[in-house]
Structure formats: structure tokens, C-alpha cells
Amino acid sequence: MYDEKILPVEEMLAYEEFTDRVEILRELDAWVKNIQRMASPSTAIISPRRMGKTVLLDRLVNTVFFKPEYRVAPFYFRMTREKTTLRKFLLEYATTFFRQYIAYCNQDPVLFQDESLELGELLEQDSEHDAVRLAQKMIRDFLRRYEKNTHEDARNQWDAFIRIPERLASFSGTRVAVIIDEFQEMKFSVYDTSEEHFTELGARGMLTDQGATNLTATYDRQSQSRKAPMLVSGSAVTLIFRTVMGGPLGGRFDFRYLRPLSVPDGAALLHQLLDIYLPDVTASPENALYASAQVGAHPYYLYCLAMSKSEDKKFDDTDSIDRLIRYETEQGKIFGFWQTHFQDNRMHINTDSDEVLGKKIIYYFTRYNNQPVGIRELAEKLNVPKKTVEEKIERLYLADLVWRTRARYYAFNDICLMRYIKFVYENDLEDVEEIDLSQQNLFNNLKGRFLELVVQVTMMKFNNETLDGKFFGKTGEMETPLFQFADTKYVKSSGSRSYQIDVYARERRKGERIWLCECKYTKTKMGIKQVGKLEDAAVALRQEAEELGRTVPDIQMWLVSTGGFTGEVAEYVREREDIFFSDYEGINGIFRAYGGNYNIPVFKEQ
Template identity: 80%
Template sequence: MYDSKILPVEEMLAYEEFTDRVEILRELEAWVKNIQRMASPSTAIIAPRRMGKTVLLDRLVNIVFFKPEYQVAPFYFRMKREKTILREFLLEYASIFFRQYIAYCHQDPVLFQNSSVKLEDLLQHTSEHKAVRLAQNMIHEFLNRYYGKNKDTRNHWDAFIRVPEMLASFSGIRAAVIIDEFQDMKFYVYDTSHDHFMEMGAKGLLTDQGAVNLTATYDRQSQSRKAPMLVSGSAVTLIFRTVMGGPLGGRFDFTYLKPLSIPDGAALLHQLLDIYLPDAVISPDKALYASAQTGGHPYYIYCLAMSKYENKKFDTIESIDRLIHYEIEQGKIFGFWQTHFQDNKKYINTDKDEALGKKIIYYFTKYNNEPVEIKEIADKLNVSDKAVEDKIEKLYLADLVWRTKARYYAFNDICLMRFIKFVYQKDLDGIEDIDLSQKHLFNNLKGRFLELAVQVTMMKFNNETLEGKFFGKTGNIQVPLFQFVDTKYTKGSTTRSYQIDVYAVEKKGNGAWICECKYTRTKMSIKQLKKLENAARALKQEAEDLGLAVPKIQMWLVSTGGFTRETMEYLINRKDIYFSDHQGINSIFRAYGGNYNIPVFKDS
């Protein structure tokens, strides 16, 4: 599709660079689709910078724009960090909305992206489309008021906030109000004349406090079901406070955008090297190692692929370690976080006791992707809990920590922790070394990778039809959309406890899949097969014990070493058991974005 069509939004990445995000794209597309039946509340996507939110929104708009059957026009506004006056901002905002709305109605992607088209030009469009004619009437009313004698810009802005909902209600073509970097609408727009704005700017008096907080004006719009809002923000603390407190409090759902899974991070690295360094060679296990060492963070993986390190290689674990070390201490990752620390120095480096402040930050690094143990740090440094909590609160304001359920958590960002260690350790004497190598994670990953790859792949299933031979069957097999995929322990009242490597519940109906994975070069025996059958019986017994509907279970055996003759003879007559060898699971893995073969590690 993307090769043959002009897209309404020019994406910042090559199409092939977009990796994973299947589940969240599916959820967001469903959010847009459900607006027509007024079943989608306003929601927010929250993620640290460089996690890929804008790329995600770009892709979402490009998908739903070409879905006229949804009858939902995407209005996509990217908030720029440029100071301006409200009157000029209002005209820009209104022009983008009407242009994009009409473009959707006419399925015209060129109009959608053509910022040179003015509101007066849109009035000249000849159209028999009811929604377009209504939009043109509203444009006419807007221009009469905008260029009229009464320059009540603030009142005009407040009135225009309701226009997407009104147009959606009158025309039947709903709207999805999508605003990127929503929190910045607090700081860059000033309700003043152009001359006064220029004078204040020349004197350096255009402060954040003097700007209009436009986010607060969406208090009514954020409750709309005909034109709900989808907003995003990379200032995690600020966007969270914006949508969960003040005038908007209680009006938004929200979700955190996480790093890529380790398998998908490896796929991204393979893809980037194919595009930008076609002569580079990296084996699947080394790509997995690099992904694990960067926590699957898409920007860090990009930094490795594009690094200026002179001896850049991906052939050994040691060469990848050297590359990561370079990037964190003097490459793009260093520059990214150095800038962030400079921008937030009022929170990070202002302490009555500077040495203590640095020590607290240093010891904070050991809690990567874990709750920060304030008492443990306080005991380590022999200071009060309050002193540590005050510092962690400042790190929260600087977007180095996130908070939920009254606790602080360190972001899942091992490269950030390594940067902090590099910056602060050299200024501190006599402190213990904190190991941030992640090698324990990789060793664990090697043992569990097949289960993880199967889980990640099953989460991408969406009622597609796959060749039955991938599952040891003839014909074709339709795979379901799952509500969730995870590991599970099950035990019935008359059975023992069983661990299920992969357990998935179908979105519709009462179906469940259970999977047994064997990740070695030896063949799977009848013993593992019987274990899965016993787990299925325990799962059904557990449901009966709890008074729940007994699930219809699909069993699936996955073995990189294949299956013994006895096992194969048994499976031939069992239609309710799928089985995939190394070639079969690789084919399924590749069908859902995997661009490398699942490795079988030597020490497995």
C-alpha cells in the first residue's frame, strides 16, 4: 500500500524502519473506528522522548485516513515549540482542521498535507459531499468573525474548540482530534497583539508564565464522544499532570509507550543495517545481545546502527560492548542525555549538599525498571529518608523517574542509567561499583528466547490465514486475535500444578491456546507432549472449580530440535494439537516481522 499511494503524512522514517508497535497500532485504530458509535473516550499516549510516539501517530493517521468506511476524519496537529500570538495560532489551527477534514471526505492525501492551502481556497472547492458543504459554511462563519471588527481572539478560540464536535454531529463524519506534544500548548501562545508580542520578545519578557494555558480550554472537548481527543507528550511528568489533573482531570484514559520487545529490537537492528550499512554482518544472537543491552529502546538501536565509532563492528559481544560504551560516553546517546540534563539542571544539580545530591543520583541507577527503594538509599548514605525523597522528586520533575501507586519507579532505560553512572561516578570518591552490564539479562534471555519469540508473535496475530504446514497440518489455518498472551501456572482441585510456557486467551469466544516450547537441538519426546495434555486438563479443571466457562483449548508444541518418531506418530491423529519445528516457527516468526532466524544458542 505504501509504495503505491501518496500518504497524507510524510513519515520521518523509511517505511521499513517502522518495527513492532502492532498491538498499540491495532488498539489505536480500533479507538478511531469506535468513534463512529461514540464508544471512544479521550486518551493520552505518554512516553519519554525518542520512544517513537510521533512516528506511531504518523503511521496511525496514514492508516485511518484511507478507511472512509470508518466515517472518522483524523485531525492531526503537531504542536511546535515556537512562540506565537493566539490570533495567528487560531488561524493556523482552524486551517489545518478544515483542510484535513475536507481532505478525508474527498480521500485527497495531497490536500491533507498541503499547508499552502488557505481557508479562502477551501471555499472554492466544488463538492456535493454533505460534510464538505457544512465545513465550508463553518469556514465562511469563521472568516467573517476572524476578520470582523470584534477582535475577541480568546473568545473566538474558545468557540472554535467546539467546532470539530459540531461538524461531526451535523454531518455524521466524526473527527479524531489528535495532538502531538499536547503539554506544550501551555507555554508557547500569547494572547496579545503582534506589536506587543515583538516588543516583549525583544526585551526577553516572553516567559512560560505569561503564555495562555490552552490545554485548559479543552475541558469540554475532552469529554466529546463525536470528536474525542488523542494526545501525546514526551515530557512524561508534565503531560501526565496535564491530562490527569486540573481542568482535564478524570477525562482521559492513558497508556505508556514502552520500548520494543527484545526480539523486535533485534529485528529493528537487522533492518537498519540492511538499509544503511548493507556490508555490515550481524548474526541473530549478536543482534539479540545488542537489543538486550539497550533495553529494546528504538532510538538507542538507531544510534548503534548510525554510530560514528571508527572501528564499528557487530561480530562479537565485545565489539558491541565497545560500541555501546562509545555511544554512551561520547556519541549520540551521550549528546541526547547531556542536553536533557542541561535543560533540567534546575532540578538535577541544585542541592544544598551537592556531593550528597550526586550520590543519591548515582545510587538511584541500580533500580533500572524497578521501584526506587528510598529507605535503602538513605541507609546506604546515612541520611534521612526525606532527603532522598526530595531528590527523587526532583528527578521525577526532570523526567528521569515516573510515579504510580504512590511509588517512584526508574524508567526501563539501561543506557540512561549507564550515562548517569559515567557522569557522576568520576566525581565521587570511595563509592561501590554498580553493575549495569545486563549480561545476566542476556543469559536469561538465551534460555527463554523461544518462549519470548512465540509470545511476541502471538500478540501480533489478528485473524490472518497462515499455511497449515507451519503448524504441522495441511491446508490453511486461521490464527485468532488474542486478548492477552503470557505465561501461566494452572492447578485444578484434582491435578498437580503445571507451568504453561505460553498461555493466550482469544479476544472473542471462549478459546485459549497453550504452548509448550523446547529450545534445544534435541527432539521433543512424548513426555513433553503428555505434559501439555495434562496442563490442558488442569486448566479445564481449574475453570470448573472456579465456576467459569470451560475454555476450548488449542494445544501447540514448538521444538527447535523437531520431534521424535513416537511423538510424530501420535500427533498425526490429533487435530487439536499443532506442532512446529525450527523451520515452522521461523516461518511464522517471519510472517509477523521477524527478519532473522530464531537462533539456537550453543550452550542451550
């Protein structure tokens, strides 16, 4: 257990607060592991602030550090906006790298986190590890040059040091994962000048972003390394995207966008937060799901609800949750979060020749939560040229209020941002129509599809663990597979009949193995007709593969019914190895094994 040993990185959250992120954490773990065989390209994780990316990186480092069999040392550097000279920064960067590299080789988490050690003290570390001895030789070489020269050599020594992780990885065989949080800040915080001149500039208020040295550009060679590739992150979405996808680093990075939690995982997080911080406050599974849906399962917003200073903080029903969300977006932590963001980006948001029109564009933009922004529609609505709207949306893009992909602008999946905008701008504008930002329709749809969603989300967390076979209607133990994806699918038979498959998932292994899941989310038992429907869908899927000349898949069927099964179904599937079946207790057992901390609610019939 994590709480029984010292971790190399002190995590900012209680261990139990880390919810979901299983899939991306698994992928990043594989990314680190594959560095040993030089199969991992440099990658960027991009997300808005407060989405949990730093927590994710903390957990990644704490996971892979204790895997010496990977022979990949995590080098984890967190950038801040604290301004410094290049010579000072070089020493801090080099000290952090060598300390963490030696700590990994020696499996010493205390050394990894001991920032009080000076670089020269690492020469006193005793080790029989060949990589440590080689690292100590490189430390001596580095210090010899650093102490002999002044700030005038700092840039040359920095450029040389960029290659050290790769050289050490190549010579020693212990590779390196170069992990830098808030990478874009390397553009604005470091100045290639003497300490005296740096102090003078600071006193005169002349330490501008434009005067800083853009160190991100110096990674143009390092970012292509396969022995010490980079994993960088950034919460200034537009800036980090431009940094890694353009300029000297263009084409060198893969990237992953970190999204909010799934709604079921958001509800699990809320339950966990209440258990940890407010044991006297409770929320039923239905109300926790409602709260999660209403804030888009955003982890920070769920934290804000749990820790709200509202005098009327309750999760008793949907009305009390709506009041709590309104308090937070209009005067609580969520309001303060976005108020600060808008103030910090006012040079982009408020530069309009027609201030009222600019506000109207922002106000009507709230219609497009998690959707492509309808620029033509906005232009027609406001009776202005399309170019005027495009220019405003571009400024919102620079302010990290929209994101861009495939030459289109999209609103972030952030309903609380939209509610904040509506609250701030609606009262300043005359003759604007009321925009409904309730997520009630989403919640109603969620209730109808919740079981399918739980099954999909949970299947993507399977990772070759062993579970009790009784959860799947079988005896003994069962090893869960690793899935490539899990989603809904439609398939047509040769007779033109169409079948909806509630959950269609493909395993990550050689050969074709597909899981088809039929979900019955009521209190009534699943009958033999629904079993036959799933079997017919399996036949249609095989026929489709044959007609298209594809490999005919091996199919595993899975019946999930919160109301259980009729005796006829139980008898029919008991001896069938190709059919699993989970009743309410079974699916809850699986759900709980992967982080669910409440029983799956069975809503009233729609």
C-alpha cells in the same frame, strides 16, 4: 504498498524501519473506528522522548485516512515550542482542521498535507460530499468573524472553535479523531495579545512560559466528547501526565504508556537498520539479540548503534558490541542526548544544599533500572534522612528521570540513561562502590526463554490474517485469531501437581478459548512425554475452572520445537485438530510473517 501511493503524512522513517508497535497500532486503529459508535474516550499516549510515539501517530493517521468506511476523519496537529499570538494560532489551527477534514471526506492525501493552502481557498474545493459542504459553510462563518474582529476577540473565537469538530461530526455524521502531538506545549507557546505587543515582548526577552495562555485547559469540554474525542501525546512525561490527569482535564483521559520494543523486535530493527544504511556491516542473529538486550530494545539507541561514528564499529561479538555501546554513552549520540536533557533540567537536578550528597543519590539511583526506587534503602546506604532522598527523587521526577504510579517512584526502563549517569557522576565522587550495569544476566536468561518470548510476542501480533497451515503442521490455510494477552502461567491439578505453561493466551472473542503452548528450545526432538505434560496441564486447567465455578474453556494446544518431533509425536498429533505443531521451519515462517527478518537462533544448551 505504502511506497506506491501518496501518504497524507510524510513519515520520518523508511517504511521498513517501523518495527513492532503492532499491538498498540491495532488498538489505536480500533479507537478511531469506534468513534463512529461513540465508544472511544479521550486518551493520552505518554512516553519519554525518542521512543517513537510521533512515528506511531504518523503511521496511525496514514492507516485510518484510507478507511473511509470508518467515517472518522483524523485531525492531526503537531505542537512545537515556536511562540506565536493566539490570533495567528487560531487561524493555523482552524485551517489545518478544515483542510484535513475535507481531505479525508474527498480521500485526497495531497490536500491533507498541503500546508500552503489558505483557509479561504478551501471554499473552492468541489465535492458532492455533504460533510464537505457543511464544513465549507462553517469556514465562511469562521472567516466572517475572524476578519471582522481583532486580537481582543481571539480568545472568545478560540473557545467557540474548540466545539467545531464535535458540531461538524454531529451534523454531518462523519466523526473526528482530534490527534495532538506534544499536547503539553499548548501551555507555553501561545500568547493572547496583539501582534505589536507580542513583538515588543519578544525584543525585550519577556516571552516567558508563565506569560503564555494555557490552551490545554480550554479542552475541558472537548475532551469529554464521544463524537470528536482526543488522542494526545507528550514526551515530557511528568508534564503531560499532570496536564491530562489533573486540573481542568482531570478524570477525562485514559492513558497508555509507550514502552521500548521487545528484545526480538529490537534485534529485527537493528537488522533492518543495517540493511538500509550499512549493507556492508552485518550482525548475526545472536549478536543482534545481544545488542538489543544491552540497550533495553530502545529504538533510538539501536539507531545510535547502527549510525555510530565510532571508528571501531562492529557487531562481530559481544566485546565489540560492548565497546560500541560504551562509545555511544560516553561520547556519541546517546551521550549528547542525555547531556542536553540534564542541561535543560539543571534547575531540578542540581539544586542541592549538599552537592556531593545530591550526586551520590543520583549515582546510587542507577541500581533501580525499571524497578521501584528504594528510597529507604538509599537513605540507609547514605546515612541521611529518608525525607532528603524523597526530595531528591521528587526533583528527578520533575526532570523526567523517574516516573510515578500508585504513590511509588519507578526508574525508567532505560539502561543507557543509567550508564550515562554512572559515567558522569562516578568520577566526581570518592569512596563509591562500583555499580555493575551490564545486562549479561538478562541476556543469559533471555537465551533460555527466547523461544517462549518469540512465541508470546508474535501471538500478540496475530490479527485474523490467513497463514499457510503448514507452519502449524496442518494442510490448507489457517486464520490467526486476535489475542487479549499471552504470558507464562502456572496451574495446579487436583493432585496438587503444578504445571508450568510456557505460553498461555486467551483469544479476543465471545466465549472462552485458550491457547496452551509448550516450547522446546533445543536441537533434540520433542518426545511424547512433553506432549503428555501439556495435555495434563490442559486437564488441570479445566478442573481448576470447574472447581471455581468458571466457564470451562475450549483449549487449543500448540507444540513448538526447534529440534522437531519424534515420529511417535508426529503420528499422534497429525489428526488432532486441538493440537498444532511447529518445527524450526514452521515457527520461523510464522516469525517472519510478523516482521522477523532473521532465523531464530538456537543457542548452546545452558
